[in-house]
Amino acid sequence: MRIGEVARGAGVSVRALRYYEEQGLLVAERMPSGHRRYPKSAVERVRFIQLLYAAGLNSRTILQILPFLDTLVATPRMTQRLRDERDRLRTQIDDLTTVCDRLDELIGLAVRAESAPAECAAREEGKPADP
Amino acid sequence: MRIGEVARGAGVSVRALRYYEEQGLLVAERMPSGHRRYPKSAVERVRFIQLLYAAGLNSRTILQILPFLDTLVATPRMTQRLRDERDRLRTQIDDLTTVCDRLDELIGLAVRAESAPAECAAREEGKPADP
DNA sequence: CTAGAACCTGACGTTGGCGTGAGGTTCAAG
């Protein structure tokens, strides 16, 4: 596949793919012309990379995890890395859940507050308050 | 309270507090000398700000949420903002959970892989493989 | 009174994950 196809397939920019290559996350063969050529599996790989990015991992960490995906052979250091990241993720999920709950509380309060003085809503709409 | 006390109390840097002020997230009175003076509640407020930052909200968004904390009066636009952020958070939590599960899968595979060929571990230790 | 800790205001540096040209080559279609 060509770089544009992979980009469209994975929903990222061409620039991003070149950046991943720069970081060593995604290798590509080259055609005689210099154009990059990717296997079809690249799309899935890029999606996974995006997932890890979204989870807050940086390129360096992803780089330490990805080789394992290819080989399915892990050194103790590597599995420890995986465990560390998983634990970090769990902690983060707990934190986010806490924030989510607090936002829910606030929303509960907010609804009551806005239903009380009708002026607020009216003011927000740019209308005068019920003459 | 003085800025150093708040910083230590909330576990952030003095620089961070000045930055929050710059962003309008944390107002401070001034002493005649120009030194900032905070109410005790500032510590809790800063902790909450940190929580929101950790949840991926940016200064602008936090700025839209914080006034509500003080007044407990919300415009429809504000509650919608809260709801949007909560929903975004839920989605993100789901994503992170997905990643977490995938990492767990990988860890399961990794353990088996490293227990099989003892060479890998040995190689990682920098020793030759059991001659 | 004096040292040193804590504070002040700029203002520039950093990091990561790309965006965005500039300027040139290659490919596919008519």
Next chain:
DNA sequence: CTTGAACCTCACGCCAACGTCAGGTTCTAG
């Protein structure tokens, strides 16, 4: 053959949340 899309390599730009240094003032303890 030509044209326009897609590709290439630099290389600078950007944004957010601070870190950090400079150069100066203020507070507190002995």
